[in-house]
Amino acid sequence: MPLPRGLARFNRVVTNRVASAGAGRLPGFGILVHRGRKSGRTYRTPLNVFRIKGGYVIALTYGPDTDWVRNVLAEGGCELETRGRTVRLVRPRLVHDESRGALPQPVRAFLGVLSVNDLLYLAEE
Numbered sequence: 001m002p003l004p005r006g007l008a009r010f011n012r013v014v015t016n017r018v019a020s021a022g023a024g025r026l027p028g029f030g031i032l033v034h035r036g037r038k039s040g041r042t043y044r045t046p047l048n049v050f051r052i053k054g055g056y057v058i059a060l061t062y063g064p065d066t067d068w069v070r071n072v073l074a075e076g077g078c079e080l081e082t083r084g085r086t087v088r089l090v091r092p093r094l095v096h097d098e099s100r101g102a103l104p105q106p107v108r109a110f111l112g113v114l115s116v117n118d119l120l121y122l123a124e125e
Contacts, residue, residue, distance in 0.1 A: 028049070029047070029048060029049065029082070030056075030082035030083075031046050031081040032044070032046075032049075032080055033078060033079040034071045034075060035075055036071055037070060037071050049080060054123055055123040055124045056087075057103065057121050058122070059107070059111050059119055063118060064120075069094075072092050072122075076091070077091070077092060078092075080122075089125065090125045093120070093121045095120075096119075097119055100116075100119065
């Protein structure tokens with residue numbers, strides 16, 4: 001079961017503002033820049049991201065129905081600010097993977113305890 005929506009709201013209002021300060025430069029973190037489906041507004045969401053061959057994978061700790069995931073799917077991509085550079089990501093793909101095989105072992109184990117099994121794969125443009 002993904003993390004509760006109440007925690008997501010708290011993170012959006014409080015934690016994300018603090019995390020945004022270093023998320024674009026630290027290993028394992030990034031800022032996802034995406035456009036709102038309805039508003040057209042640009043959003044910046046700090047996340048844990050993991051490099052894979054040809055792109056990145058993100059564990060969906062709040063599930064696949066969050067606004068940012070739906071925005072990225074609707075747009076067909078986004079930008080990722082990570083380790084001091086900006087990368088254009090395309091072809092978003094939702095995958096339900098109970099093994100979480102694309103993630104590093106410690107992360108895989110931790111997310112297993114939380115029953116986080118949905119991942120978003122994005123290819124580099």
